[in-house]
Amino acid sequence: MGSARDEILGRIRAVDRPAPPPVPRDYERARHADDPVELLAERISDYRATVYRAAVRELPYRIAERLDGRGRIAVPPDVPGEWRVPGVAWLPDDPPLGVSDMEEVDGVLSGCALAIAETGTIVLDAGPAQGRRVLTLVPDYHLCVVRADQIVVSVPEAIERLDPSGPLTFISGPSATSDIELDRVEGVHGPRTLEVLLVG
Amino acid sequence: MGRNPVTWLGSPTFPDAARRALGDTQLRGNLRKATTTIRGKRESVVAELDDWEELRRAGESIKDEVLADLDTQLERLEVAVTERGGVVHWARDADEANRIVLDLVQEEDTDEVVKVKSMATAEIGLNEALADGGVNAIETDLAEVIVQLGDDRPSHILVPAIHRNRAEIKEIFAQMPEPPASDDPRVLAEAARKYLRRKFLSAKVAISGANFGVADTGSIVVVESEGNGRMCLTLPETLITVMGVEKVLPRWQDLEVFLQLLPRSSTAERMNPYTSIWSGVTPGDGPQKFHLVLLDNGRTSTLADEVGRQALRCIRCSACLNVCPVYERTGGQAYGSVYPGPIGAILAPQLAGDLHDEQTASLPYASSLCGACYEVCPVRINIPEVLTHLRAEVVEAKGKRTPEAMAMSAAAWVFGDRKRYEAAQKAGSLTRFLARGGTLSSLPWPGSKWTDTRDAPVVPKESFRSWWRRNRG
Numbered sequence: 001m002g003s004a005r006d007e008i009l010g011r012i013r014a015v016d017r018p019a020p021p022p023v024p025r026d027y028e029r030a031r032h033a034d035d036p037v038e039l040l041a042e043r044i045s046d047y048r049a050t051v052y053r054a055a056v057r058e059l060p061y062r063i064a065e066r067l068d069g070r071g072r073i074a075v076p077p078d079v080p081g082e083w084r085v086p087g088v089a090w091l092p093d094d095p096p097l098g099v100s101d102m103e104e105v106d107g108v109l110s111g112c113a114l115a116i117a118e119t120g121t122i123v124l125d126a127g128p129a130q131g132r133r134v135l136t137l138v139p140d141y142h143l144c145v146v147r148a149d150q151i152v153v154s155v156p157e158a159i160e161r162l163d164p165s166g167p168l169t170f171i172s173g174p175s176a177t178s179d180i181e182l183d184r185v186e187g188v189h190g191p192r193t194l195e196v197l198l199v200g
Numbered sequence: 201m202g203r204n205p206v207t208w209l210g211s212p213t214f215p216d217a218a219r220r221a222l223g224d225t226q227l228r229g230n231l232r233k234a235t236t237t238i239r240g241k242r243e244s245v246v247a248e249l250d251d252w253e254e255l256r257r258a259g260e261s262i263k264d265e266v267l268a269d270l271d272t273q274l275e276r277l278e279v280a281v282t283e284r285g286g287v288v289h290w291a292r293d294a295d296e297a298n299r300i301v302l303d304l305v306q307e308e309d310t311d312e313v314v315k316v317k318s319m320a321t322a323e324i325g326l327n328e329a330l331a332d333g334g335v336n337a338i339e340t341d342l343a344e345v346i347v348q349l350g351d352d353r354p355s356h357i358l359v360p361a362i363h364r365n366r367a368e369i370k371e372i373f374a375q376m377p378e379p380p381a382s383d384d385p386r387v388l389a390e391a392a393r394k395y396l397r398r399k400f401l402s403a404k405v406a407i408s409g410a411n412f413g414v415a416d417t418g419s420i421v422v423v424e425s426e427g428n429g430r431m432c433l434t435l436p437e438t439l440i441t442v443m444g445v446e447k448v449l450p451r452w453q454d455l456e457v458f459l460q461l462l463p464r465s466s467t468a469e470r471m472n473p474y475t476s477i478w479s480g481v482t483p484g485d486g487p488q489k490f491h492l493v494l495l496d497n498g499r500t501s502t503l504a505d506e507v508g509r510q511a512l513r514c515i516r517c518s519a520c521l522n523v524c525p526v527y528e529r530t531g532g533q534a535y536g537s538v539y540p541g542p543i544g545a546i547l548a549p550q551l552a553g554d555l556h557d558e559q560t561a562s563l564p565y566a567s568s569l570c571g572a573c574y575e576v577c578p579v580r581i582n583i584p585e586v587l588t589h590l591r592a593e594v595v596e597a598k599g600k601r602t603p604e605a606m607a608m609s610a611a612a613w614v615f616g617d618r619k620r621y622e623a624a625q626k627a628g629s630l631t632r633f634l635a636r637g638g639t640l641s642s643l644p645w646p647g648s649k650w651t652d653t654r655d656a657p658v659v660p661k662e663s664f665r666s667w668w669r670r671n672r673g
């Protein structure tokens with residue numbers, strides 16, 4: 001008996017299979033939205049996350065407002081300097097925080113790779129201002145900054161823009177379960193509170 | 201080689217189990233509430249997309265492309281995952297997969313692993329195999345926690361504890377170190393959060409399934425709601441993913457189709473709360489050891505069946521369960537397999553590959569062939585066609601000794617009385633006369649109850665009864 005690999009591939013090759021049919025891709029690739037920022041805000045709110053809007057100039061002020069009184073906030077080391085407003089107990093992830101440190105943290109501030117308006121989804125790709133995956137997972141509160149130029153309307157537009165070489169996390173609202181009599185309960189394991197700051 | 205654990209040893213045949221389930225009014229009430237809710241929500245999120253039918257056709261076609269080219273796609277996936285620091289293993293059957301996983305766990309010198317819900321690992325009976333090897337596998341989905349602590353079996357692909365109400369769950373959770381104070385779902389969820397957090401933080405090894413594996417980038421995709429998946433995929437040092445060979449997709453771009461089809465069909469959301477995608481190992485971020493176990497376990501023999509192979513397109517969304525009038529009345533456990541409902545009725549017998557077994561042979565009869573499953577399936581699996589095909593194979597396997605009673609009773613019992621069953625059958629064949637151009641706009645009762653008005657495909661050509669008359673001969 002050969003290796004499992006050879007045997008499985010052999011079983012497949014022994015089957016008479018018709019040539020692959022061409023894939024019809026006549027679905028919509030880009031979808032139009034009159035106001036993608038507004039659509040994103042609306043769709044994220046549908047998941048019971050809270051959305052705040054901010055003009056570019058007032059971003060630091062808005063961040064301070066959201067984090068006021070929230071305690072110790074973890075942050076990827078490479079967020080723009082102006083995000084780290086005074087008055088917040090910042091915990092930069094450099095050197096990397098241990099998991100037990102992270103449990104003591106009260107929240108996390110991050111940016112994102114892009115956002116999908118139609119589905120109310122934020123995508124993190126471990127790129128600039130996002131940090132390691134664990135950073136936006138263990139703390140119970142997540143404040144995420146989304147710039148208007150990071151918003152696409154449809155899922156195909158998002159997939160086209162994303163780089164699959166790093167780890168990706170798609171976030172659509174806070175963690176949720178409907179396992180108990182189909183009653184939706186927010187917050188099982190991820191951050192139980194997700195707040196989104198839309199800039200621009 | 202042992203028996204394929206995809207069907208549970210010692211399960212009664214479908215009609216026997218169904219008869220018992222029908223006596224359980226609590227179960228029937230829970231199921232009806234659940235399936236009705238999901239059905240309604242699914243219809244409205246699907247209606248939001250004008251190109252839903254185009255997406256379904258693309259999904260069907262991508263999956264057919266994969267099946268036609270499975271050897272090449274798997275080799276490409278293996279190369280991509282290996283290049284990014286992962287290790288790929290191949291398993292012919294359940295025993296082999298379980299042994300591979302157990303060895304990998306033992307190499308890490310641990311006797312406890314955390315698990316994110318996966319049909320593939322349930323199919324191979326991995327938890328039991330790990331337990332035999334001295335490893336405790338902790339399920340981390342809320343519903344799976346309910347099932348595991350309740351020493352129970354799942355009844356629905358997506359909501360495995362759909363048969364339990366809140367009071368029962370509170371009882372089950374009483375064994376936690378910090379038991380819940382009330383049966384409010386919020387309080388119950390909080391109890392589970394606390395119970396599991398310690399486990400996530402201490403586990404060295406996590407085990408997951410995969411919704412998709414992308415051949416050209418080596419990306420593995422896990423779609424979930426609660427965040428326990430993210431915990432498992434991020435915190436432990438070692439990650440072992442068990443993936444059925446048919447889950448491979450040729451290219452990154454294909455995700456643009458499936459990440460639209462799956463959440464809307466499954467939890468009836470525009471997007472599920474969390475989707476994690478990773479390829480191999482990322483230094484300094486997440487598990488530093490990644491193993492991918494590619495599982496056959498009856499899939500290649502399913503592939504060999506020209507009609508039956510379409511079952512391998514399945515993306516495990518469970519939409520077909522929620523529209524199935526038989527499933528709604530019996531619940532998942534009656535199917536005696538990890539795969540219940542319409543998809544279970546065609547997939548479990550094929551994976552098990554033994555139509556001489558009474559229980560397996562009864563599964564293709566667990567349907568009235570009403571066609572609602574085909575209508576909602578995001579990858580357009582013609583379940584009634586496969587059911588009919590498998591019934592013919594059962595008859596062949598069993599020869600003339602097949603009792604007519606088995607076939608008839610399977611679906612007839614479910615409807616409680618013969619008249620209603622026959623009405624459903626008749627309605628099914630009537631629709632053929634109403635059909636125009638292969639699709640129809642509305643079905644007479646009872647079909648109308650679960651018919652999405654647009655583009656309902658025509659139900660199979662003959663009713664089960666006339667099929668039976670023709671085939672028993």
Ligand code: SF4
Nearest residue numbers: 514515517518520577
């Ligand atoms: S058969 Fe179709 S509808 Fe049923 S679970 Fe599979 S993909 Fe979903």
